[in-house]
Amino acid sequence: MRLRVTISTRAREIPWDQVQAPGRGVFYEALERQDPQLGATIHANGWGPHGIAPFGHSAPTFPTPKRQEGKYVAGGTGTVEFGSPIPEIITALAKDFTTIPVLDWGGTALKVEKTTVVDPPAFASGRGRFRTINPITVKAEATRTPEGRVIRGKHLLPGEPGFDVALQHSIRRKCETFGHGSDVQLEGITWIGPKRSFAVTGHGHWGKKLGAPIEVEVSGPPAALQALWSTGIGGSTASGFGWVVA
The missing domain is CATH 3.30.70.1890 (Alpha-Beta Plaits)
Incomplete structure (x- = not known):
């Protein structure tokens, strides 16, 4: 919505x-x-x-x-x-x-x-194509060294190694957040736009994040696809990243 x-x-x-x-x-x-x-x-x-x-x-x-x-x-x-x-x-x-x-x-x-x-589209077929008008940013998962030290994941740009895996993880986390389970699949990235950076604020901090608009195909329950359409895809959607063209 x-x-x-x-x-x-x-x-x-x-x-x-x-x-x-x-x-x-x-x-x-x-x-x-x-x-x-x-x-x-x-x-x-x-x-x-x-x-x-x-x-x-x-x-x-x-x-x-x-x-x-x-x-x-x-x-x-x-x-x-x-x-x-x-x-x-x-x-x-x-x-x-x-x-x-x-x-x-x-x-x-x-x-x-x-x-x-x-209201969001019905997505009755269980598939959706999302093109973002704003850049998208995602963060790789944190890893642990053999000694147990946590290494924070870095931000990844569309086209970089590991981006599709990180985006798949982000999409599933978002759908789980709204109670739609994890049965959502990133089927493919069909377009990558030019890189751009925008200012972000939150919790007393200010900075810039670099990203790029993309178009993706996603499959899953209609309600899960509606949630993605409503909030945007990727990270930092509360700062305007990953907003999907209506």
């Missing part, structure tokens, strides 16, 4: 370090106003057995302005989307965004014009 927010702005561009990063804060501020207990629980513990943040979001997009090299252009009417398979989250966001006139997107004022709840 997604909440599509129609927005408008007089700004002509959004600074690159504010394209994705503000979404996480906008999400938690909305929950704090509408369902503070739910927001505090998610912020502290995540969701489900793996403690994953149970939501994702897009960057604001504006179809009218012409692209300009080196700039993330804005202006006129556009959209920004938030998604989660947890209905209470979407309900809280929808209520909040209908009571505030403007979203503060890292200093860019986005006027809220309307909100629309969008």
Whole structure:
């Protein structure tokens, strides 16, 4: 399930370090106003057995302005989307965004014009093709040395050795988080886009992550595929990574 927010702005561009990063804060501020207990629980513990943040979001997009090299252009009417398979989250966001006139997107004022709840596709065939509009990032699993020392897994880019294994693991963990089991399979990676880095924030930290948009084919129970469509795929979806084109 997604909440599509129609927005408008007089700004002509959004600074690159504010394209994705503000979404996480906008999400938690909305929950704090509408369902503070739910927001505090998610912020502290995540969701489900793996403690994953149970939501994702897009960057604001504006179809009218012409692209300009080196700039993330804005202006006129556009959209920004938030998604989660947890209905209470979407309900809280929808209520909040209908009571505030403007979203503060890292200093860019986005006027809220309307909100629309969008249900996921049925995925009745048990297969889905997901293309991300934002870069995707995944992290390899941690390993142990013979002495028992834990070596943290490194972040992997699409096309690097081990990426498909790490993405398969990430997809299964996400489906387990929402109670859909682990019977989900990455069938293939059909496209890899250009590498890009975006700023991320969370738990008092700021930094940049590098990734690349991709298209993948996944098979599994329809409800599991709907959860992936709702939150995005890969890691750091709460920071806007891995958002799937509707």
